[in-house]
Structures are given as structure tokens and as C-alpha cells.
Amino acid sequence: MAGPLRHEGRRMQDRDYPTLSEAIRIWARIGLLSFGGPAGQIALMHRILVEEQRWLGEKRFLHALNFCMLLPGPEAMQLAVYIGWLMHRTLGGLIAGVLFVLPGMVAIMGLSWIYALYGDVGPIEALFFGLKAAVLAIVVQAVIRIGSRALKNTAMMGIAAASFVAIFVFGVPFPLIILAAGLIGFIGARQGLPAFQGGGGHGKVGQAEVDDADTLLGEESPEHTQVNRGWAFRISAVFLIFWLAPVALLFALFGPANVFAQIAGFFSVMAVVTFGGAYAVLAYVAQEAVQNFGWLAPGEMLDGLGMAETTPGPLIMVTQFVGFMGAFRDANGLSPLVAGTLGGLLTTWVTFMPCFLWIFLGAPFIERLRDNQVLSAALTAITAAVVGVILNLAVWFGLHVIFAEVRTIGGFGLDLDVPVFTSINPAAAALALAAIVAVFRFKLGPVKVLAGCAIAGLALHVAGLA
Numbered sequence: 001m002a003g004p005l006r007h008e009g010r011r012m013q014d015r016d017y018p019t020l021s022e023a024i025r026i027w028a029r030i031g032l033l034s035f036g037g038p039a040g041q042i043a044l045m046h047r048i049l050v051e052e053q054r055w056l057g058e059k060r061f062l063h064a065l066n067f068c069m070l071l072p073g074p075e076a077m078q079l080a081v082y083i084g085w086l087m088h089r090t091l092g093g094l095i096a097g098v099l100f101v102l103p104g105m106v107a108i109m110g111l112s113w114i115y116a117l118y119g120d121v122g123p124i125e126a127l128f129f130g131l132k133a134a135v136l137a138i139v140v141q142a143v144i145r146i147g148s149r150a151l152k153n154t155a156m157m158g159i160a161a162a163s164f165v166a167i168f169v170f171g172v173p174f175p176l177i178i179l180a181a182g183l184i185g186f187i188g189a190r191q192g193l194p195a196f197q198g199g200g201g202h203g204k205v206g207q208a209e210v211d212d213a214d215t216l217l218g219e220e221s222p223e224h225t226q227v228n229r230g231w232a233f234r235i236s237a238v239f240l241i242f243w244l245a246p247v248a249l250l251f252a253l254f255g256p257a258n259v260f261a262q263i264a265g266f267f268s269v270m271a272v273v274t275f276g277g278a279y280a281v282l283a284y285v286a287q288e289a290v291q292n293f294g295w296l297a298p299g300e301m302l303d304g305l306g307m308a309e310t311t312p313g314p315l316i317m318v319t320q321f322v323g324f325m326g327a328f329r330d331a332n333g334l335s336p337l338v339a340g341t342l343g344g345l346l347t348t349w350v351t352f353m354p355c356f357l358w359i360f361l362g363a364p365f366i367e368r369l370r371d372n373q374v375l376s377a378a379l380t381a382i383t384a385a386v387v388g389v390i391l392n393l394a395v396w397f398g399l400h401v402i403f404a405e406v407r408t409i410g411g412f413g414l415d416l417d418v419p420v421f422t423s424i425n426p427a428a429a430a431l432a433l434a435a436i437v438a439v440f441r442f443k444l445g446p447v448k449v450l451a452g453c454a455i456a457g458l459a460l461h462v463a464g465l466a
Contacts, residue, residue, distance in 0.1 A: 017216055018055070020088055020095070026053065027084065027099040034076070034100060034312045035447060038278060039145075041076035041314070045083070050210050055087060057212030057219075070379055071358045072274050073351075074281075074314040077101060081359045086217065089224050090235065090360060097356055104313020105320060105348055111307045112324040112344060113337065119303075122461060129466050130457020131306030132299065132401045133428060134450040137435035138309060139394045142279050147387045155195035156384035159184065163388025167283070168395060171415030174284035175273035177385055182275075185381025189374045196377040225364055232361055239357035244268070247350060259330040259339075260346060262293060263323045267347050270319070271354040278315035280386040283393040285322060295326030298400035310450050316351065323347025402429045427466045431456055 018026070030048055034041045042065065049055050064086070068078040077100050084096025118124050151157045159181055166172040188196030212219045247264040254261050266288060274281040282305060289295045296304075304321035311317070327343025328336045396417065399406050405420035435453050438444045444452075460466035 031099040038076045054215045057215045058209045104317040107311035126457045126461030128303045130453040132302040133431035134453035137439045150383040159384040160387040163385040168392040181381045181385035182378040185378035189377030235360045243353040279390045283389045320344040
């Protein structure tokens with residue numbers, strides 16, 4: 001798979017194939033503009049790479065995207081890695097992935113420092129008070145958007161409902177829910193049940209459809225994309241070492257009770273089991289980081305999501321904030337800010353390193369997966385389960401935004417959070433309702449809603465109401 005790229009003779013409308021330096025500029029632009037969550041980021045890549053640059057066409061773009069949907073982790077970032085690899089081999093994939101993540105990583109780290117140092121200062125606290133209401137509305141919107149696409153029949157609705165009850169009422173771990181849903185989809189497809197015959201995936205993404213033949217890549221696959229098992233095993237070994245060696249070292253040196261070992265272990269597991277997009281990941285992280293590890297409070301989880309919503313890069317970058325706060329509060333003799341910074345960077349490393357592994361290992365085999373109905377059915381069932389998981393996230397966020405006190409009902413397998421109704425926060429409830437109206441009635445984008453709610457939070461603080 002080594003050797004120079006062989007694109008010198010390929011031209012499209014008198015355009016030369018982009019050099020690596022030209023590609024770096026394009027990927028840097030995408031990284032800096034990648035606001036709006038996975039849907040917005042995928043649309044941005046389609047506009048720049050397909051419609052403007054015409055590096056690849058509609059069919060190839062959707063083929064790559066549907067493959068990335070089969071993988072755990074952030075599909076938009078993995079799509080960038082895939083297209084970077086398609087255009088400029090492994091180095092191109094690395095550059096695309098790093099530049100997609102880097103702006104958000106820097107922004108979240110800076111905001112984490114500000115939050116840790118000044119988060120309890122009145123005006124800053126008021127800003128995040130407003131952001132919580134906006135985040136709640138955005139998550140509710142995600143439930144409806146994904147649900148309208150995924151719940152096409154009663155079987156999928158049943159899976160979503162069972163998923164919600166399992167995680168919200170009984171506290172079933174997210175990985176078990178995803179595994180069960182995938183198994184149901186697999187069995188349903190093997191049995192030929194009609195409800196499991198439709199495939200998951202995206203339809204049309206952008207404003208214009210570009211034929212593969214009218215692009216720089218054309219209709220044929222580049223030579224380096226052909227399956228080479230030796231290369232696949234070598235690249236897998238390299239990225240497995242990069243990913244897991246630091247994890248093993250931390251456990252060996254400090255033991256499983258150390259916060260850095262816990263961060264490395266937990267987010268490595270997360271990278272393997274988190275199918276279904278950023279909001280499904282957040283449900284899992286909230287369940288574990290807040291309730292089990294105690295790294296941060298429910299309201300702080302919402303604050304972190306507000307940071308991720310207002311900065312470029314994948315929404316899953318909120319995990320960096322989680323790792324930062326966990327290490328900041330358990331510094332093990334280090335300066336809290338140094339420990340927090342190391343915890344945040346460690347989280348980012350073990351969260352995104354597997355994404356490169358999945359693409360570089362799996363992309364050459366993509367043709368074998370394209371029309372696999374069993375895998376497609378498993379993905380469809382997982383997506384339905386994810387709707388229930390995100391609904392749980394919306395309800396969980398709502399309880400902690402609107403009510404000052406929430407109690408847990410246990411026993412007989414229950415792990416159910418219920419509000420103390422006398423603890424309702426009228427200002428928070430009114431702001432959350434206003435954010436929902438802005439999202440659904442006036443169709444405002446997430447950045448405008450977040451900005452408006454942040455300003456409203458400040459205004460309520462000045463008026464002494466929040």
C-alpha cells in the first residue's frame with residue numbers, strides 16, 4: 001500500500017488532483033466551520049467536498065457515510081477520516097481527522113479552564129443557566145428528528161419504547177441495550193421478518209447531487225483502496241498500540257482506583273460500544289460519569305454539552321470536559337488545572353484514536369459490507385433503540401434543569417429518577433419552554449437558540465430571578 005499517489009493523469013474540467021497542502025487547507029476550513037452537530041457537519045462536508053470541490057460524487061459520499069454509521073463513535077469525524085484516506089491515503093486520513101477535531105479540542109479546553117476557575121461567579125453561572133435550557137430544547141429536537149427517520153413501523157417503535165424503559169426505569173447499561181437491539185435486528189433479518197428488511201442510513205444530504213463520473217476521483221476506486229490483508233493487520237496493530245498501550249500503562253502504574261486509569265478505561269470502552277451518534281453517547285456518559293464515577297454533577301454535564309454545541313467539532317468533544325472535571329477534582333497531588341488538562345487530553349486521545357483504527361481497518365472492506373442486509377437490519381434496530389436512549393437523555397436533562405431536587409426510587413430492579421415537584425425552578429421552566437418554542441415554532445438554529453438563552457440567563461441574573 002506504500003508508494004506515491006498515482007493521480008497525475010486524472011483531471012476533471014482542467015483541474016489537477018489536489019496536493020496534500022491544498023487538502024490541508026480544505027480540511028482546516030471544514031474543521032473551523034463544523035458547528036451544528038453531526039447533521040450540520042455532514043451537510044458542510046457535502047457542500048465543500050462534493051458540491052464545491054467535486055472531489056467525489058453523491059454515491060461515493062453516501063456509501064462512505066452509511067459505512068461510518070455502522071461504526072461506534074462520531075460518524076461525521078469518521079467520514080472525514082474516510083474521505084481523507086480515499087483522497088490521500090493514510091496520511092490524508094490522519095490530517096482530515098486531526099483537523100476536524102483540533103479546533104473543538106482547543107476551544108473546549110479553554111472553556112474548561114474558565115469553567116473550573118470562574119464557573120461559580122455570578123455572570124458565568126448565569127450564562128450556563130441559560131445554556132442548559134437551550135441544550136434541553138436541542139436534545140428534544142434530536143429525539144424527534146431521529147425518531148421520525150428511524151421509527152418506520154411498530155417493531156421499531158417497540159424497540160425504542162423498550163430501550164427507554166430499560167434505561168430510564170431500570171438503569172440498564174447502554175452497551176447492553178445496543179447489543180440487544182443489534183441482536184434483535186440480526187435475528188429479525190435472518191428470519192426474513194418484513195419489519196427488518198429496510199436498511200438504515202441517510203438519504204440525500206446536500207442541495208445538489210453530483211455524479212461520481214464528474215468528480216476528481218471518478219467512478220473507479222483508487223488503487224490504494226483495494227483490500228490488502230497484510231496492510232490491514234499492520235495498521236491495526238499500530239493504532240491498537242497507540243490506543244491501548246497508554247491505558248495499560250496507567251493501570252499498571254497506578255491501579256484501577258486512580259482517576260486517570262478510570263478515565264482511560266471508561267472512555268476506551270465507550271469508544272467501542274457507543275453506536276448511534278453523539279446524543280446516545282451522552283446518555284451513556286451521563287449515566288456513568290455522573291451517577292457511577294461522580295466526576296461531575298448533572299447540571300455540569302449540561303454545561304459541558306452547551307460548550308460542545310457552541311464550538312466547532314464533534315459534539316462528543318463534551319467528553320473532554322468530563323475528563324477534565326474528573327481529574328481536576330481528583331488531582332492526586334498534581335495542580336488541579338494540570339491534572340484537569342491531562343485528564344481532558346487523555347479522554348480525547350482514547351475517544352478518537354479508535355476512530356482512525358475503525359476506518360483504516362474497515363474501509364478497504366467496505367464493498368463487502370455495502371449490500372449486507374443483515375448488518376443493515378442490525379443498524380436499523382440499533383438506531384431505533386438509540387431513539388429511546390436519547391429520549392431518556394432528554395427526560396433526565398429536563399428533570400435536572402427544571403427541578404432543584406430529584407430523588408431515586410429503588411428496589412425490585414428499579415432505578416427511577418422522579419422530581420420533587422415543590423422544588424420546581426419557575427425561571428428555568430419558563431426559559432426551557434421559550435427555547436422549545438424557538439426551536440419548533442420559529443425553526444431557529446442551535447447557535448441562535450444557545451446565544452439567545454445565554455443572554456436571557458444573564459438578564460434573569462441581573463433582575464435577581466436566577
